[in-house]
Amino acid sequence: MKIGYARVSTQDQKLELQISELEKYGCEKFYKEKKSAIKDRPELDRMLAHIRKGDAVVVWKLDRLGRSLRHLIDLVTLFKEKGVDFISLNDNIDTTTIQGRLIFNIFASFAEFERELISERTKAGLKAAREKGRVGGRKPGLTDAAKTKAWAAHHLAQQDELSATDIINQLGVSKATYYRYLEWAQKNLENRPKRRITNSRSAEK
Structure with a gap:
């Protein structure tokens, strides 16, 4: 089943354009969100709970789905684990094709590179703090x-x-x-x- 996910960030913005394009593509079910990218998105959570192997999640543009590149990569990785394809109409990304998978693998490589840079900077900062007699970082474990x-x-x-x-x-x-x-x-x-x-x-x- 082709599943359309549409989102606008404020109540004043309209979903009609996205829904129209998703309908033209053949989407049969829709999840419609009117939430900011940095807040909870209940419709996205509902969609993630209901998608099944063989489905395809379709969005109008990439920024309608992920709040960041890392978040977007995590979502598409989750789709892959569930056997679900991903299609972004305006970005020419379709993981059912070799070209689409290649493009997304490149995105994933950049996201991993960014994560490693942040990790290295964090470690360097903690090392510098320890050398100056300061100890940082979260205490390990849970109560x-x-x-x-x-x-x-x-x-x-x-x-x-x-x-x-x-x-x-x-x-x-x-x-x-x-x-x-x-x-x-x-x-x-x-x-x-x-x-x-x-x-x-x-x-x-």
């Missing part, structure tokens, strides 16, 4: 309460029944904390508690 929520977040995400926004609201954490919990849980799967972890609300019942 026991945070670990419980991290396992709950991981369990709910694996069920694929709730959107990321729903899970965030249930656990009462920020979006950044939610994804940090998922990353921590993924790295510590071998230490996962044997007893099923539930979210804090259901545990109170």
